Amino acid sequence: MPLTILSQAQLRALLLSLTKDEIVSLQENLARSLQDYSTGNQENGCSSAYQPQRTAITRRNGCTTLFMPASTGLTLGMKMISLQDGGTAGCAVAAGVDLPEVDKALLRSRGPRSSMASVSSEASEMSMSSQEEGEAGSSTTSSSTPSLPSGCVNKLPVNTGISGTMGAWPGAGSRDTSPQGSVTLLDGESLPFGLINAHELTPFRTALTSMMVFNKRKRVRTIVVFGAGKQAYWHIRLALVLRSAEIKRVFIINRSFERAAQLLRDIYAPENSSWRGDVKFSAVSNDFGEYTRVIHDAIHKADAIFCCTPSIEPLFPARLITAGEGRRKGRLISAIGSYKPHMTELDPDILREEINISHSHRHFHKHVKRSGVVVVDSLDAALKEAGEIIQAEVQPNQVVELGELLMVRHAGRDLTQEDSDSKSLREWVERGNVIYKSVGLGLMDLVTGGDLVQLARLRKIGTTVEDF
Template sequence: MPITILSGAQLRSLLASLTRDQIISIQQNLGNALRDYSIGNQDSGCAATLQPRRTAVTRQCGRTTIFMPSSTRRAIGMKVISLQDKESKPGCEVESGEDLRGIKRFTSGSNEPGNRSSMSSVSSDMSELSISSQEDAAAERSLSTSSSSGDSDPLPVASVDKKPIGGGVSQTMGAWPGAGSRDTSPKGSVTLYDDDSLPFGLINAEELTPFRTALTTTMIFNKRKKVRTLVVFGAGKQAYWHIRLAVILRGEDIKRVFIVNRSFERAARLLQEIYSAENASWRGDVKFSAVSSEFGEYNRILHDAINKADAIFCCTPSHVPLFPAELLTSKEGRRKGRLISAIGSYKPNMTELHPDILREEVTVSPPHRHFHKHVQRSGIVVVDSLDAAMKEAGELIQAEVKPNQVVEIGELLMVRDSAKGSNSAADEKHLREWVERGNVIFKGVGLGLMDLVTGTELVELARARKIGTTVEEF
């Protein structure tokens, strides 16, 4: 049985060579797997009930190693990653067997506990989400003129500390800091096995993890009606791949990207790499700016960027909210719908979003004339895995979000497919309007299934292109 080994550098080379069509194909296969995970389709082998529980071991040195097994009908995966975690005590922890999937959420119909219907109707939760094109345009005009700095941009385009970008660009694709720089990315690998438990792939997880996470986040991003302005918190691998995939998939629509990071040096390094010649093929005409909390007028710049943002990607392991809640919960902040993705925090005591943002999202207000130009909340938060998110997502835990206020992205895909065949045009209309223009919060904590599905696709591509090291007789 041949096994293909992809190092970090080899995987970066492969990922950098992917065309838009290839990215979409991998993303569609991943979406199908996440849908089967939520549906419980055991024929595909992706059902949640067929995913083994993960285990974490913390050693005396404070390094935590996580073991994430996964399965599909055609393959088995084991992801092993480690990160320094001085807050955890030595010991072994096995994921709880509690299953939250029997509860009713994101559906109309029976109120019986334990009911999980086909979820073909979402009108009960989103009947007030509709926004007319006239109101949307008016809100956009209002936002474009609300900046305290007038018509001027908060930062010059293609600049670092107000100086044009020059040479000295690294060869590491920007998101990977140089020697001695702080990087919170977990180290490890993903091993892929066939039906006979024979290994056929070994992949560097440090590169695979941010790529498959960005693939998942951009599933919703692809459906958004307006994505002219993006705000990305962080300057590491996750930030890089979220920016790159977003621009590759929607580059014709995106006009501006703000990179916000605590360290200006890292933000500038990422910005330099984006403007390097080797990235010109996907960068297009999008304007990028680096923003840092070291700036004297940081609060004003951040307010302006969030106010204009159509999508916000949070990619930092932060223990405190990245921006004040009122930037989104105030009257001004509620004038437009945004996609807000938080994928950086991974422990209950970590949070990228202020709890008030999630509390307002899951609280659906009744119709009122005072809010007629505001985007109504959906009443739910989207996650990759309900069970994992309720245990690990600090945003959900600190905001006391309940399981019935959470829906998996796989369920969202299932609702979409059901709505297409539904006799109720209103159901499909409400869902489409919410996904395209409503306020959507996505919280991802990661699934081994995502690594397995994405990794299998990449190993096949690597073999076809003769990238990596293949041992014919392992």
Template sequence: MPLTVLSRSQLRELLHALSRDDVVALQRNLADALRDYSSGSQEKGCSAAYQPQRTAITRQNGCTTLFMPASTGQTIGIKMISLQDGAKAGCAIERDIVDTQEKEQIISRRRGSFRNSVASLSSDMSDLSVGSSQGDKEDSNSVSPVTTTNDSSTTASSTDGSTLLSGCVNQQNVTSNVSKTLGAWPGAGARDTSPRGSVTLLDGESLPFALINAHELTAFRTALASLLMFNKRKKVRTLLVFGAGTQAYWHIRLALVLRGEDIRRVYIVNRSFERAAELLREIYKSENTEWRRDVKFSAMSTDFGEYARILKAHVRKADAIFCCTPSPEPLFPAEYLTTGEGRQKGRLICAIGSYKAHMAEIHPDILRDEVSVQPPHRHWHKHITRSGVIVVDSLDAAMKEAGEIIQAEIKPKQVVELGELLMVRDATRNAETVDEEKSLHEWSRRGNVIYKSVGLGLMDLVTGGDLVRLARERKLGTTVEDF
């Protein structure tokens, strides 16, 4: 059985050579997998029912390794990433931290049939209204997408999104004072926040056929998922990116590959200006001219004079905001978007950097404001109505790991999976009435959309498998013929 090995440099070479058509094809396959993940169908190999829980082990040297298994029905795989987090030795597995009522809501969503899930979401979207004193002009529309009632009587929250159950393989007892990250992330003060590890892929007969370096793959597949909503946006002239690492790079690059003709400005904000300058130097390399086009880039750091004033202007001006930092506190004040001026336009906000319960790139008040919807009515002034939901990659994982969602006390019924939206989109294409399709279409194009990603092993498995196929076709990587 031949084994294809893609090192970090080899994978980077492959990714940099991808055409727009290649990226679109990879994104389409990932979208199909996320749709199947959310379907709840036992016939779908990518369904959440077939995705095992992750587990983590901390060794004596304080290094924590996270194991993320996944299955597509045709292939299986596991992602292993490690970092120093200073925890005591032991093993940890996930434990549910939501209350019984919330758990039942999640199970119900998973158990529901495809048609019932679609009907429920379509019904939520049926009250979308578009009104304006200026007719149907784009910037004057009031878009009210998915609406969900906020039931304050069920507001029970957990303050620790990484609660663990002590235990280990073969039922061996270990200390209960094990790593509470379950994400293999470094502790405070650590310099390197990039995980190190690999993704192993096995075929239908459980024989390994690929080994991929996880660093570049993680950033690339995360950006692919974030940009599924970005593709549908009506206006993407101005992008604001927080962070200057690998995640930021791939969000910028793929955004320009997919929508470069529509983008005019990209603002980069990072704590270290030198790190931001390094990212700009990478972007401005001569070999990147084709996808960079004539887009104007600028960078700033927190030590800039009048930083708050400039940041506020950037946030208000942005059509799409990508948050790609492991920040323990919000990157900008909530009032930038929750006051009247901040609500005058719809934005896509993607938060993919935070990974612990105490972290929050987006201020929790922004999420609370988004889900606190009012009865549908027409606005005769320039104003975007709040959506009522937060979009996530995984409902189960987001309720356990997403700091913004935990701190804002968002409930399961106020969360919609990206895969569920794709289900509705596909189902309404052939619907007898176009009302549901129009509602989803208008919101995805011009409404306010907040997307929170915590990552899934399924993403690595699907995108990694596609990249291995491309690598073999293009004679890239290292092949071990008789593994």
């Protein structure tokens, strides 16, 4: 059995060479696996019943290493990644939370039609705001907040005056926090066929998954990205590759001026012109004097918000989403950076507002109604590891897995005539408030990694050991 080895540089070269059609193909294959994961059907090799528990150890130096085994029924995988997060030394098995049996039966054996009943019933009452108004009219603060010019960091053009200020504000957000490690892939006979550096694979497969909901959104003119590392880069790149014609503005927000500037310089490199297009980019750090006003304007204009940081405190105030003007439009909010109970990129009040389905007598004109659920990649893992979910005290019946959502969407396409529940669900996914929280699955690395190994072999990329 030949073994294909992909180093960090080799994998990055492969990922940068992917066409839109190849990215879509990778995404569709991963989506099918996530659907199988959520069905609970043990005839499907990707089912959660076949996914072993992950284990974490933290060494005395504060470095946490995750061991993430996975299975598709045909292949096996083990991902080992380490992160410097200052944890307490020890070992923990990330077992699923102790859900009541009735909840497990409901969440693991329900059919596609009933699995999203709570979402459909809430979505049917949504009063959608007009999503076709111009960008200038989407926020009443836009007239009072100075607009950032295209390609700038803290109001400085990206190609002038930057180098002299690099490193002026070192510290938080100034280093690459992407996990280091590898993914080992085995075939049905447990023979290794792939060994991949995980430094680039992890952010790529995470962004590939986030784009599954992003692809369904009707309006994606303005995007806000928190972070300036590889997760931020791949979320921006895949969003533009998949929907560049519709995206007009991207805000990059990071604690470090230097890293925000570097990410913008990377995006403006000549070789990226094909996917960058005519999108206007602006980047800002917390040290910027007008930071509060800029982030207020950016959040209110945002159609999609991607949080890509290992933050232990909310990245922006909840009121920008939950109060007054913030309620006038639906947004996709994807939080993928935090992975421990004490971490939280989103204020728990944002999640509480979303899951609170008690009906008030107060009428909000043109305000988007709440769905009553938070979308996650894995129910068990999110309830145990996701700080936002835990701190907001989100209950199992207020969570729906992405695979379940994809199943219902697929079932709806097969109907000759869309019923009211399917229509309400579609409107919520396309225009409503959708909060997606991801903590990552070894299954994602196994499926996407296996596909990338096949592409690498076709393109003669990587190192192959013929008789390993």
